Amino acid sequence: MASETEVKFTIPCQLGWGRIRGYDNSGNKGSKWSSATEINRSIRISAVDFTRTVSEKSREQATKIGLNVSAKASYSVFSASASSSIDNSTTLSQFLSLTKERLIRNLGVQYGNGEAEAADDHVHELTGKSADINKGHKGKYVWLIPEYTFDTSQAATGFEIRIQGNAMSGLMDLAKDAGGDYRYAFVDHDQYKDQKVTDARLIRSGSQLSAAQQVEMIKNQGLGNGWVGGVRDINENRGGDYLYLAYRLN
Known part of the structure; x- marks a missing residue:
């Protein structure tokens, strides 16, 4: 049975923010007001980049620890998780879940x-x-x-x-x-x-x-x-x- 090794790497992706709702205060005459602005955060991840990175990092790790890896071998995701700074992203969580199924x-x-x-x-x-x-x-x-x-x-x-x-x-x-x-x-x-x-x-x-x-x-x-x-x-x-x-x- 193959051993399990944890490998940490960075996934190439794009982060974006966009204002959904604002407030026009150009006509204010000194009265008090309050408003809330909602920010929509998006994360775009390329499945091609993700799988390429998994393959490259898997081979690097195998070489590093001295495993004899066949050039014809293929790799798939056994489990994956995001770092604490971004793991609250539903988009990223869904992506990681989907990429586990090859x-x-x-x-x-x-x-x-x-x-x-x-x-x-x-x-x-x-x-x-x-x-x-x-x-x-x-x-x-x-x-x-x-x-x-x-x-x-x-x-x-x-x-x-x-x-x-x-x-x-x-x-x-x-x-x-x-x-x-x-x-x-x-x-x-x-x-x-x-x-x-x-x-x-x-x-x-x-x-x-x-x-x-x-x-x-x-x-x-x-x-x-x-x-x-x-x-x-x-x-x-x-x-x-x-x-x-x-x-x-x-």
Whole structure:
């Protein structure tokens, strides 16, 4: 289990103040008066700056204390709090709360020549079996690599496997150099869906599984609720294991 280390850093942001209500006293003839002025304070924080800072400071801290960190490793926020001087800001508190939930925005594809080349943060197989899409087939080793965001407008709402006889320009084939059909993982981004993808798992099986059976297997592994089973077998029409891509919604 990874150890926990507290790292303090400054988040790039913009602070602003604006007067909401004032009082015009230009016509005063000496009479007594009183008035109150309300000040609206705003804080603007860039999620891009925040996540970049987390990554940079995490690596700096790991190097400082002598941790052997893989260049392929990714970092996310486990917990966060503001200093006492600004922790009464509702805006900042809401931002920190939202940034704790890392969302998947895309699935990249990595090719390799052996299991040892897999990136640390690739999509793992549910029970620890090989996550190489081409396992049992010739061709390159192939792994799915999640790309993350904290911006809900960029987050994925689901995944779809497409299998076809012709190549699609600009897309990476999940069956690289294996011959036969081309296989692709498509990411859905539906702005009208509130639930976003937070996690993904491959499920390798010797027999066909329904989406409901996949979800039951995931629950038995103690990974909680919110999972959606894969509809299509990635290895459809090429033999070998049945292979599904399941994902979790928040």
